[in-house]
Amino acid sequence: MADSADSHASDATQAVYERASMDTRVGYGSDPVLVVVDLQVGFTDPENPLGGDLTGVIERTNDLLDAAHASDVPVVFTRIVSTHPDHADFGIWQEKIPRLDTLTAGSKWVDIDERLSLENGDHVLDKRQASAFHETELGSMLVAWGVDTVVVTGCTTSGCIRATVVDACAHGYRTVVPGEAVGDRAPEPHESNVFDMDAKYADVRPTDEVAEYLSGTLE
């Protein structure tokens, strides 16, 4: 378990999880994809009620983007966008979090943050729920590309990162979370979800190591 994930839980909790074999590493596969979740202005600009300061996450995600671009690893940027009247595509979620109404097609809040090193061949994928796999083309694109490992960065750890990671594992992918390249509005939900993901669905690893992996130089 990554140190950062480990330090969150009490000794008693850790003992329970180790007994349940929830301290196992899955490891890296041979064909990765980098999925950058929801680093759109609505979440990276603190002026939006849903937003926060994610400067550090953006910087570390750029390190991973550089590694992926250099070795031709496919890159997918996701963003939450509503394109339907009355935000019908958000469904009940819109009733649960009314400020999702800011994330409407055409609004500045749906643009990918321009500090990110997005290149021409990268993919931008619109989603409408927390998981990047839910009712989107991500699943079939990964199959057609022959991907076996999904690296997930972006925000928020307790929302769309967590949901995407659970689905990536459920779909049959080795799933990796670079610990410093995911972030949240508040430290507590961030830490508890890093712990959960690392115990049950993904390997949480140091971002430098994941960058080496993506660049093909990890030994």
Added chain:
Amino acid sequence: MADSADSHASDATQAVYERASMDTRVGYGSDPVLVVVDLQVGFTDPENPLGGDLTGVIERTNDLLDAAHASDVPVVFTRIVSTHPDHADFGIWQEKIPRLDTLTAGSKWVDIDERLSLENGDHVLDKRQASAFHETELGSMLVAWGVDTVVVTGCTTSGCIRATVVDACAHGYRTVVPGEAVGDRAPEPHESNVFDMDAKYADVRPTDEVAEYLSGTLE
């Protein structure tokens, strides 16, 4: 927000979430289903490395079962069961949590805990990943039944409850978690996930109130 969910987070975190409109109630619909997640022996018997003492959760779930049965609300019990050679149906998840191998068809660990008030007309649904919606018949059964509200109980809060709740919301359902009828191996992951679910995907409500709702007597 339910008191139990509220008390977990710091004042600073709560302020951030309120600004993001993550303190909103969705409310109950008119056509509920009760989904009892994974109260199978492998999770309710502390002898299994994945198990723990969930006596309280079982008792409160029985209160909800009584209410659902009395008013003909459909009931679905889910359980994790592997039916394939080499646990191929668990896929990568099996590599992440090797002790999932105890949950094999034919083993006592996959039986629904006999302390539960399971009736003849209830549905038992086998799943292979955390979410009860993932690659199971749950989605189409709920559509055919005309359900609009999913009540989720059982275990574990930080695993299959959380994943099921996220998917229920994403599929378009009003989602309700009776706070005392979900449980976990350890208190910290339980609390942090109750907080997350209540903020973003579901209404966490007192179990007595949910029982009233299921019995059709909630005003």
Added chain:
Amino acid sequence: MADSADSHASDATQAVYERASMDTRVGYGSDPVLVVVDLQVGFTDPENPLGGDLTGVIERTNDLLDAAHASDVPVVFTRIVSTHPDHADFGIWQEKIPRLDTLTAGSKWVDIDERLSLENGDHVLDKRQASAFHETELGSMLVAWGVDTVVVTGCTTSGCIRATVVDACAHGYRTVVPGEAVGDRAPEPHESNVFDMDAKYADVRPTDEVAEYLSGTLE
């Protein structure tokens, strides 16, 4: 079975299907949606290699649109659109039907045919495979709306209509095909697929009757 569907098959085939109970009517539910499949310029303009003359289908679909609009039945127009580099969102399908490459975002071929009575509150849904349910927001929108009956019109009978109808039934919906409001590039695939759908997944009904149903005046 609708007369038009019936007349396609030989007496021997019809006898086999009747024995298998494949001549049963499901009937209409109380909460319909009208899904207009792929009546976009790429399919309705014979200049596109994928296109054909669908004037009759458009006229009959407009009758159904009038009925739906008059009684506030939700309407969804689907279209095939690629938004990713190298048409990655079409995946292997692009290799099977290379001329799908004409259906790129920004091209005139993805516009909904302007002869259709599209109103402001109608929904336009982009898809990337044959079925309107495959990796799109349609499933969760129908749940959030409380729909129980899916009426499917448009093109092509042997492609996206068939795939959408099979999925609508599989998702738990009563499914209705107004016989004169679906069309194809060639008469044989049209007829054989009307027969298949009517026998196994949907009720194929006269368009006038379906219009009455949508307007709420069917007795």
Added chain:
Amino acid sequence: MADSADSHASDATQAVYERASMDTRVGYGSDPVLVVVDLQVGFTDPENPLGGDLTGVIERTNDLLDAAHASDVPVVFTRIVSTHPDHADFGIWQEKIPRLDTLTAGSKWVDIDERLSLENGDHVLDKRQASAFHETELGSMLVAWGVDTVVVTGCTTSGCIRATVVDACAHGYRTVVPGEAVGDRAPEPHESNVFDMDAKYADVRPTDEVAEYLSGTLE
């Protein structure tokens, strides 16, 4: 286009399909799976109202099974099985085809036909709708196995074969149908669906060639 598929359609239809680029071959990938659809007693015993004589299909599927087993290609047998009270897992489909009620867990009709060369390591997958991908574990198993090519045999061509093939293509897989190893209750629906699949979603190929491919000896 395979000769058998070609001969079904009129010259006019073939011309329309060629113009639409619907005569393209996708070809084989490097990592296949063999999916044997619904060769269960309910469909292979003419005494069941849903059944017919599929002796030839079983023989040719056995040739493919021998090839797959010899080269360790994974094999999945699917079958339609209801495990819920009132066949709730069949949903609306049960209303459309009432004789599906014969396919209940515990009945002889759900057993895989014993003439098939099923081996210990093969996978048996229960499904509840036409497509073998719909709400089953097939999708995630194929991902975890690293499959890129899906070979589909069994029955019926106009039902579960067609639905499985459409979904295999939509999920991103190269899809192959060995023409003599799929069958139906009646010749007309068989032929029209072979034509449709070959034009739009799969390569229909001679069974001998597909056996060579599965055994790794196709040049």
